[in-house]
Amino acid sequence: MTASLRHLRDLHKEESPLLLKSGYGLTSKALNPSSFERQDVKLVLQVFNLHVAEALAARKGHTDFQHATATTEFIKIILRWWSIVNVKTPSKGFHHRNVYEEPVSNQTDDPNASFLSAFITWLDVWHDIGVFTQETLSALRLSAQSLLASVKYCVSELHFKYVLLGKVQTDPLESRFGQYRQMAGGQYHICVRQLCETEGRIRL
Incomplete structure (x- = not known):
């Protein structure tokens, strides 16, 4: 058994008409991102979300979710890794x-x-x-x-x-390249000439 995105899509389909959702935060956009949106951290965290993992775990006895345990564990492992590598203050874990x-x-x-x-x-x-x-x-x-x-x-x-x-991360560098892309007309792939021109405008 391996983790499957199908379990998340089934969960979203089941809960989409409900007012109260156990898989809080899961959206259709997060489950069906464009190639550009796949790099959006906010959308990624809608999938790798503790509420979603717990919602799947609560349904493990249901017919459509009987093999969802691997998906639940996969989400929890990635969440642990994400938590560890994103600690920026000594008291975050305490709070x-x-x-x-x-x-x-x-x-x-x-x-x-x-x-x-x-x-x-x-x-x-x-x-x-x-x-x-x-x-x-x-x-x-x-x-x-x-x-x-x-x-x-x-x-x-x-x-x-x-x-x-x-x-220890590349957020400042990614932010800078985000500026380059926006100033080059919103293009994802920019050439060296565009990079040099936009860097010159930023420094003015």
Whole structure:
């Protein structure tokens, strides 16, 4: 059994006419994004959402959802990873009451560091059964390995008490390229000439 988007579409179809929804936040746009919208984090988080995972888990005895356990687990694993790598303040986990939103610490039994290590193994298992493309696996694996190596270096060599992985990301760079695309007429693929021209206008 593997995770399937069909379970999410069935959940959305079942709940769309209802006023109260257990799969809170799941929308048709998130389930059927365009190639450009697939990079929209807000839409991604509508799919990888704890409410959605719990809604699927609550329906595991139903005929249409009897094999949805793998989908539920897949969502939860990605959510844990997302929580760990997006911690930007030391107290986030305390305020949200979520151990996966705590900074990765210098403790030998830190659960978040252990999860990142297990996450790499999990990616390889899923790749072996043909779930991930080579490109997706390489990107996720490199990210997880790099973050884990950074944590180990900061803890062992720099003697940090904890590491905020949410500070190690490419948001500023992505924001800049977003400006380039908008100033080039909303084009997704821009050439070097357009990049240089828009950078010149930004700096004026």
